[in-house]
Amino acid sequence: MQHDFATPIERRHPRAQGQTPEWPSMKWGRYTPDVLPLWVADMDFVSPPAVMKVLHDRTEHGVFGYGGVPxxxxxxxxxxxxxxxxxxxxxxxxxxxxxxxxxxxxxxxxxxxxxxxxxxxxxxxxxxxxxxxxxxxxxxxxxxxxxxxxxxxxxxxxxxxxxxxxxxxxxxxxxxxxxxxxxxxxxxxxxxxxxxxxxxxxxxxxxxxxxxxxxxxxxxxxxxxxxxxxxxxxxxxxxxxxxxxxxxxxxxxxxxxxxxxxxxxxxxxxxxxxxxxxxxxxxxxxxxxxxGESWRQELLETLRKNRARLVEAVSCWPGVEMHPPESTYLAWLDLRRAGLGKNPQKILLEEARVALSDGADFGWPGFVRLNFGTTPDQLNEALDRLDVLLNTAG
Incomplete structure (x- = not known):
């Protein structure tokens, strides 16, 4: 692969070298450092090189007044x-x-x-x-x-x-x-x-x-x-x-x-x-x-592999149901029969230290949404944590 979808990027409190202010991340900044966030729908990957270059060129211009759509x-x-x-x-x-x-x-x-x-x-x-x-x-x-x-x-x-x-x-x-x-x-x-x-x-x-x-x-x-x-x-x-x-x-x-x-x-x-x-x-x-098309194609390869890893993990969790997502980097898990009570998102956060989106916010309590748009290592660590809790609860 030409692009790097494997190296973790520091997102909790990144900053320019030796400078302030910090550049906080909603995804990584909501919870304490011991929590792995797989909730809000942004990915943990650097954007395409062409995007990085054009943003660098535009900021070098130095004037950010009102613009128009080219x-x-x-x-x-x-x-x-x-x-x-x-x-x-x-x-x-x-x-x-x-x-x-x-x-x-x-x-x-x-x-x-x-x-x-x-x-x-x-x-x-x-x-x-x-x-x-x-x-x-x-x-x-x-x-x-x-x-x-x-x-x-x-x-x-x-x-x-x-x-x-x-x-x-x-x-x-x-x-x-x-x-x-x-x-x-x-x-x-x-x-x-x-x-x-x-x-x-x-x-x-x-x-x-x-x-x-x-x-x-x-x-x-x-x-x-x-x-x-x-x-x-x-x-x-x-x-x-x-x-x-x-x-x-x-x-x-x-x-x-x-x-x-x-x-x-x-x-x-x-x-x-x-x-x-x-x-x-x-x-x-x-x-x-x-x-950005070549980057997108490699992203899709990464997401397909992450999805396969997630499907494998879910198959071992008693009482957990999931239809493998056909699109997006988001998975919708039914935890109503997983032995975690009425608020499984809270239990997973408190005991496994993995932050997922609460299904109640989507209109369906008892479900969670999991964002697998992250590096394989970070996904594996989160799934290992969930595996310990869900196998015990089930």
């Missing part, structure tokens, strides 16, 4: 979309924003009225569940169909989703591929979703943040907008380089909206509520999409 970035994303997703997007469809979570909130404000329903399907990335409350809308949820047998995949329950839609429902927040289960939705599930959206005249936000991290060798992401052109007048697609290239701290994302009227509504609500684009994030995004 045409070259728009063209680069168009090329990436066509090559990887077979979706021929236009530069003018792109609205570059400071992150996907702010974009979810802007969508609610721009596309719904106070009191209208914002629907999402659980388990789900926690900010989805806060959008309605934060924007004065009606929070609505439906549940995925949990696996019936050990190792089986989670499924979209179209009947449950349809029953959750009421006359108040206006907006559906969707995650494709799915965080936290790692599902790559199949065409039948997505066709059923599209039919429900059209039948009930809903607007749809498709968070496709993990679309470049498909772990199945033959899988290829298909954006909802490419699969179902009839959704164009009601669909916002959210992309970002943050998960793929480990750039979350540069707060840069893109809403791709082909419909002029829908895009204008979204853009109008951004004014005054969103900060200007991040000048470093924009150049990093262009370098990542334009020159």
């Amino acid at each position: 045409n070259s970035l728009r063209d680069t994303l168009c090329a990436w979309s066509l090559k990887h997703y077979a979706w021929n997007i236009e530069p003018d469809w792109q609205l570059w924003l400071p992150g996907v979570v702010p974009a979810l909130h802007i969508a609610s404000l721009a596309l719904t009225e106070p009191g209208e329903g914002v629907l999402t399907v659980t388990p789900i990335y926690p900010p989805f569940l806060k959008v309605a409350d934060n924007t004065g809308r009606l929070k609505q949820t439906a549940s995925l169909a949990a696996p019936i047998t050990s190792g089986a995949p989670w499924r979209l329950d179209l009947e449950a989703l349809g029953e959750a839609i009421t006359p108040a429902t206006r907006l559906l927040l969707w995650c494709h591929p799915h965080n936290p289960t790692g599902r790559i939705w199949d065409e039948q599930e997505l066709a059923g979703l599209a039919e429900l959206v059209c039948r009930h005249d809903l607007l749809l936000v498709s968070d496709e943040l993990h679309c470049d991290l498909l772990l199945e060798e033959d899988a290829r992401h298909r954006p909802l907008a490419a699969m179902f052109p009839a959704l164009a007048s009601r669909l916002v697609t959210l992309w970002a380089p943050s998960k793929t290239f480990n750039l979350a701290g540069l707060t840069t994302a893109c809403a791709v909206i082909s419909d002029d009227k829908l895009r204008a509504r979204f853009a109008a609500k951004c004014r005054g509520l969103m900060p200007e684009t991040n000048v470093l994030g924009l150049v990093a995004a262009e370098a990542a999409y334009g020159q």
Whole structure:
């Protein structure tokens, strides 16, 4: 491998040599030094060399005033979309924003009225569940169909989703591929979703943040907008380089909206509520999409090996169930029968000193989300700690 995904990087309190201030990490700074953090979704890998170089060059310029989105970035994303997703997007469809979570909130404000329903399907990335409350809308949820047998995949329950839609429902927040289960939705599930959206005249936000991290060798992401052109007048697609290239701290994302009227509504609500684009994030995004493909391919090899190691470990833990994630670097573990009580995340933190994300925040208590986007040695150490506790508890 040309790139290093094995050497641990100091992330607790790194700093420039002999200088202050420190550069704290949310992931590594929340807990005491004896805790291994496998929770929040950022990886422990150095970003692609092309990104490092362009950021160095940009900082050497020394002026960080208000910037604009360069045409070259728009063209680069168009090329990436066509090559990887077979979706021929236009530069003018792109609205570059400071992150996907702010974009979810802007969508609610721009596309719904106070009191209208914002629907999402659980388990789900926690900010989805806060959008309605934060924007004065009606929070609505439906549940995925949990696996019936050990190792089986989670499924979209179209009947449950349809029953959750009421006359108040206006907006559906969707995650494709799915965080936290790692599902790559199949065409039948997505066709059923599209039919429900059209039948009930809903607007749809498709968070496709993990679309470049498909772990199945033959899988290829298909954006909802490419699969179902009839959704164009009601669909916002959210992309970002943050998960793929480990750039979350540069707060840069893109809403791709082909419909002029829908895009204008979204853009109008951004004014005054969103900060200007991040000048470093924009150049990093262009370098990542334009020159980061070899790094991404090696990352996928590392994540596949880490996933295999995780699957091996889970198979030895009594009462623990997991469908191997088909995408992302996140695994969704069912610990309800592992003998750890009602709050397994707390027990794993206190007794194994491994920090995972609490399933209750995703709408499903008794589960945890594990981030395996870390070096093999750090993953092995965390799994060894969990192995001691889970084998004893089971």
